[in-house]
Amino acid sequence: xxxxxxxxxxxxxxxxxxxxxxxxxxxxxxxxxxxxxxxxxxxxxxxxxxxxxxxxxxxxxxxxxxxxxxxxxxxxxxxxxxxxxxxxxxxxxxxxxxxxxxxxxxxxxxxxxxxxxxxxxxxxxxxxxxxxxxxxxxxxxxxxxxxxxxxxxxxxxxxxxxxxxxxxxxxxxxxxxxxxxxxxxxxxxxxxxxxxxxxxxxxxxxxxxxxxxxxxxxxxxxxxxxxxxxxxxxxxxxxxxxxxxxxxxxxxxxxxxxxxxxxxxxxxxxxxxxxxxxxxxxxxxxxxxxxxxxxxxxxxxxxxxxxxxxx
Amino acid sequence: xxxxxxxxxxxxxxxxxxxxxxxxxxxxxxxxxxxxxxxxxxxxxxxxxxxxxxxxxxxxxxxxxxxxxxxxxxxxxxxxxxxxxxxxxxxxxxxxxxxxxxxxxxxxxxxxxxxxxxxxxxxxxxxxxxxxxxxxxxxxxxxxxxxxxxxxxxxx
Numbered sequence: 001x002x003x004x005x006x007x008x009x010x011x012x013x014x015x016x017x018x019x020x021x022x023x024x025x026x027x028x029x030x031x032x033x034x035x036x037x038x039x040x041x042x043x044x045x046x047x048x049x050x051x052x053x054x055x056x057x058x059x060x061x062x063x064x065x066x067x068x069x070x071x072x073x074x075x076x077x078x079x080x081x082x083x084x085x086x087x088x089x090x091x092x093x094x095x096x097x098x099x100x101x102x103x104x105x106x107x108x109x110x111x112x113x114x115x116x117x118x119x120x121x122x123x124x125x126x127x128x129x130x131x132x133x134x135x136x137x138x139x140x141x142x143x144x145x146x147x148x149x150x151x152x153x154x155x156x157x158x159x160x161x162x163x164x165x166x167x168x169x170x171x172x173x174x175x176x177x178x179x180x181x182x183x184x185x186x187x188x189x190x191x192x193x194x195x196x197x198x199x200x201x202x203x204x205x206x207x208x209x210x211x212x213x214x215x216x217x218x219x220x221x222x223x224x225x226x227x228x229x230x231x232x233x234x235x236x237x238x239x240x241x242x243x244x245x246x247x248x249x250x251x252x253x254x255x256x257x258x259x260x261x262x263x264x265x266x267x268x269x270x271x272x273x274x275x276x277x278x279x280x281x282x283x284x285x286x287x288x289x290x291x292x293x294x295x296x297x298x299x300x301x302x303x304x305x306x307x308x309x310x311x
Numbered sequence: 312x313x314x315x316x317x318x319x320x321x322x323x324x325x326x327x328x329x330x331x332x333x334x335x336x337x338x339x340x341x342x343x344x345x346x347x348x349x350x351x352x353x354x355x356x357x358x359x360x361x362x363x364x365x366x367x368x369x370x371x372x373x374x375x376x377x378x379x380x381x382x383x384x385x386x387x388x389x390x391x392x393x394x395x396x397x398x399x400x401x402x403x404x405x406x407x408x409x410x411x412x413x414x415x416x417x418x419x420x421x422x423x424x425x426x427x428x429x430x431x432x433x434x435x436x437x438x439x440x441x442x443x444x445x446x447x448x449x450x451x452x453x454x455x456x457x458x459x460x461x462x463x464x465x466x467x
Contacts, residue, residue, distance in 0.1 A: 012412075086359060090355050101375055274325060
């Protein structure tokens, strides 16, 4: 396909067009991922997550600069929420990433979450494959601003960075379960505001107490994405984690779990679509459940059986 | 060197291209040096509420920044708000920067304080429509709906 050849040759216009096809799950998009998949598996995929306003986009911008300084090509997928009311979205992450507009080694794409929860977008995996295949060394996924429970990003990346800012809660916050347990690297941003060292201390205490089977101890790094202070430490920690994954054999396990998560998501979305498209065949068992003639579980099993037979 | 992608033929229909209908994507940017982005923000919000995906890049954008964003985001529409009076010097550079990057099929619209007598020149440069002060948000939304380019290879 001409678009694929051009994208592989470094043409950003073709790359952007393919991204649109993949984002919208078109025939061309599916063909592109199929043709390119064998070329994937080389990039380091890093997730940047954290609450709204913690400085994720500004940190991504600083990391782009740092990674470009040693010649790495950087792809960014930045996700913002879709309005549940209108289906529209304002995607504003790019506003903090405009510095490197003339740089062919950087590609930034804004994505709307389009109904997917967990801080990601429906086509995230296909778009990661695209950027990986055309040769980006570092792929950064910036999630929607998240709270404590959105942990989906951990299932699509090699390295998960949780960005927090000082003075956003007391010590109890660091005891909470969820994304705190999954972060490979903690970043305390906005060091210029004060209070950063206190938060870092609490996080370090939490990391030290956490039961862990792996030899990786999540580092806690204080930085200021605006001034650039500590950004080299953040990128060094990201690289350290990649080295740890490779040396320990953990990388192969992560590749496995990333593949498993993507395949499961596809199966789940196929079942979703079948249920939507075949509401007629779902209706009788559901009616039986409402009339108490059948249990919900029995009806579900009946539907699964009929879906499998109908194809 | 493609990887096997078919799986069982019988089940392939389950994951056929969903061709989900695609929101219109619009880049809203403010070229030049005036610091007034209230109008651009209000418009971004209105376009979101109309169901569009709006990439908002804010103030002080150079022609190159705008063209790169339009290129990488693969938008359908570029909306530019100018209140500095520099439109006659900025728009030729923006249209040129878009052309240089092969972005030749976007709908470019302009808003802000642009005198009527300058509108023909902007249209000659390739700006599709100019929305001056007092234009209703609804008229802009409707204009985009009617004129956003239709891509024959992607459902809209």
